[in-house]
Amino acid sequence: MKTFRIGGVHPAENKLSAGSPIREAALPKQAIFSMFQHIGAPAKPVVKKGDVVKVGTLLGEAVGFVSAPIYSSVSGKVSKVDVALDASDTRRMAVYVDVEGDEWEESIDRTPDLVRMEDRPDLDAQAIIEKIKQAGIVGMGGATFPCHVKLCPPPGQKAECVIINAVECEPYLTSDHSLMLEKTDEILVGVSLIMKAVNVNRAYIGIENNKPDAIRLMQEKAKAYPQIEIVPLKVQYPQGGEKQLIDAVIGRQVPAPPAIPISVGAVVQNVGTAFAIYEAVMKNKPLISRIITVTGKSVKTPSNLLARLGTPFSQLIDECGGLPADTGKIIGGGPMMGKALISLDIPMTKGSSGLLIMNDKEARRAAPEPCIRCAKCVSACPMGLEPYLLAKISSQYMWEEAEKEDIVSCIECGSCAFTCPSHRPLLDNIRLGKSTVMGIIRERAAKK
Amino acid sequence: MNLILVAVIVLGVVGLVSALVLFLASKKFAVWEDPRIKQVSDVLPQANCGGCGYPGCSGFASACVKAAEGGSLSDLNCAPGGQAVMEQVAGILGLKASAAAPKVAVVRCQGTCDVRPHGVEFDGVHSCKIQNMTGMGETQCLYGCLGEGDCAAACLFGAITVNPATRIAEVDESKCTGCGACAKSCPRGIIELVPQGPKNRKVVVLCNNKDKGALATKECKVSCIGCGKCVKVCDKFEAITLGTNLAHIDPDKCKMCRKCEEACPRGAIKAFNFPPRKPKAEAAPVVSPASPKVEETVAKASASPIVEKKVETQKESETAV
């Protein structure tokens, strides 16, 4: 069974919501659309207070190439354009829409019929990429990197294959899993669209073998698509990391930055992104909803919800049996890389793959003990770094040394802190060092 | 006897040869250093605080000697040593020291636990820089003191500590040398270096909140909401400017009339080291529109009798205590 070659850990999977069918969440009373739902330049609001919007109306336009537009997922009236607390735990520009009814823009095809590649022979690469760009699609795995940027390789580099990330290596999360079970055909069309967009004739869909039903179903349906291969992978975190996935599937390692996946000929997209691309290109539907897993050991009914973007998290929790009394921590995303939220009023965004509720006991970290130099962090690090050393030099503000030790290669997967028997907050310190060193590098580049 | 003699000779020869090698090596590998660097270094406080921008006192000393060749020490200042040390340095280098106003650090946040509740609990490394990476931190204010004490750790003089009751960093002005290490360590840029001021008096906006008024009001009870009232009362001196929803007092223009402190509806402006105000009945004329002119003229005369008068009242208040 294939997997990546360096490091890795295996956290308890806790896929509580596995197998529970996708449920549509109710419309919120007020939806909040952050203009910061992607990496890159924030979108610029194009509506003002009092404007009437429909589902699919443009709210914020993309600014520059690395950016993405934002569409309304509800119909109603814009109540204000102001800062709002978002999933980054800071207040940033957002559009508030008071929901009235559920009216859709007429251009959106809402029929459930499958549109195949053969039905749309007019589509060429340029048209597909343009459509993806228009629809505001970003990496749906959580990184939220604007999708069209990845599909336009820099000059001189050419893609050789498309790799679809259906690994879902984060514990608890099952949104991609449920999507694969229920939207198999759509995903396969989406993958074909990506292949056409980057002009390759090979695609791999990497799935960890803790989802045997999804692997079986995908293999069955993929028989009709000889260019697409389903690759079962050994369960190992962080296999969903872009670089780890490429290593696992095609056995090539992306060198340290500035190299990017395309340098080894791979274009990686999330399976959720593939589905969104299908909807955007074939159904003319911009990115306005996504599957989110609401889960946790104390949650009454852990579920996979199809929710409109901008829905406050509090409402999603209510749909799953309400907030448990012993809640200690609420995490946007999975437990390994997710972000602890400070409020339930935060709305979901394009990157919200999960909402995990931990009880008070689980939420608290154990007290750190002295480092016993057991080297477990070194063997767990999927990037071949020495986390104990990076954490130590970062906590002493030794930035030059940190840079020499390749701190910027860290992907912040958390395997080191997860595995540390002394419960040391390794990643806290490494993150500090990484962000500082990256700032220093940027400064240096700016001077030149 | 013979044995002892042999031992003495052998050891003596070994010693001599070693001494010779050492002597030759020290001659051969000697590095010439301007003797003035050591002289300058000797008068520096040797705190190695880095406040001057150089790595340690020896780095500053060589920078001084280098600058002396250019003929001016104007860009160099040893904050902990103050004017006295800089004059000594200038003396060694045969130059005149330029006058630099001594500064102290001010923590521009008054958001104690009472006025700015800690809505969530941060569980992680006790470092402001790391807590700041979570986004808002424990309170609702994105700009306020995080209270983990990075500044206290950075201070080499024990002049800044985090008060466990308020969870706000506090500066002990008597120990602060104005080196600025704390200001550099603060991830939110709350700490500002301001001139010590006459008799240590100064008026500072103790808030760093750049949110709009309505939001700032929600976040903290003593936040600056950018209402501009202080700017209006200071129209004579134009010492106060309004940035992004945040007032700032230019210490060079401030005449310390303290009207802004009174005008601020949020209590975000604080006057340091002034004597307590007189009871209201007596104080009334001071806030009347007529009085600032008096203070202005007096202040412009720069003899500052008012300051002396205030010192007397301060003494009285001290005896009263």
Add this chain to the structure above:
Amino acid sequence: MSNRLIVSLSPHVHSGDSIQKNMYGVCLALVPALVASLYFFGLGAAVVLLTSIVSCVFFEWAIAKFILRRERTSIMDGSAILTGILLGFNMPSNLPIWIIIIGALVAIGVGKMTFGGLGQNPFNPALVGRVFLLISFPAQMTTWPVSGSVEYLDAQTGATPLALMKWAIQSGDASVLQDIPSSVDMLIGAHGGSLGEVSAILLFIGCLFMIVRKIITWHIPVSILGTVALLSGVLHLVNPIYADPISVLCSGGLMLGACFMATDYVTSPMVPKGQIIYGVAIGALTVVIRNWGSYPEGMSFAILIMNAFTPLINTYCKPRRFGEVVRKEAKK
């Protein structure tokens, strides 16, 4: 929701591993050998081990509490108990109690706590204690009871296999080696020596247990044992006055050292490449000291010497970075 929400940076889950789990895991791995030592040396083994463990834990507690004035003492983390067991394992079973206590004081006091306690010591504390005793009390530390002599102070003593090997080399007479017990006896531990080091097979089983439980990796034990087997095999072929590799591997503290002392987390290198360098060097040094040094046993010294090199190895041996292979290929 009565309490405030907790906010922290990811990851929000932990493997559940802890220092205790690792330390007690090593202790557990030592149990078979411990039982064997009680069988072969009886009362003597029990007294020595108990004294060693109790005094190590006591000194750890007392130093942390009264000298370092720490609020929390770390005696429950299992590291002092482990040091106590390993120190006891490295002593002959007829050692007087007061010497054991001095050994424990040196091991914990000098070897560990002076550097700041757990995780800070450059040398393996148990070996510091043992080598201190070996140098200070050479007579007591090198008169080993023979196997099966279960009394404490007046146990019957005799020559160990290591002493015979040394004698064979010094006299140049290979026939001395015939007095070494059979390979089976050597494996199960029916020969003289320090009380815990005799049963090679049980120590090796303990080592396998640790590798399976992922407490240690295979690199250090395999590289030490491999190097020793290879070098002593070559020497044996060249000149039969050098003992055969199986006797060498099963004699003295080699197995104990390779599996339990050299693999000590704190004092061994972090990266597999470094661990192999460290292991090979320990193996080579052991063979050199055993055959040409003045002491019959070289394991302790070899490990301590390489402990000193650990920081250097850590500085120069970096793990293989992700993408490094590609980087090198690209350069070509």
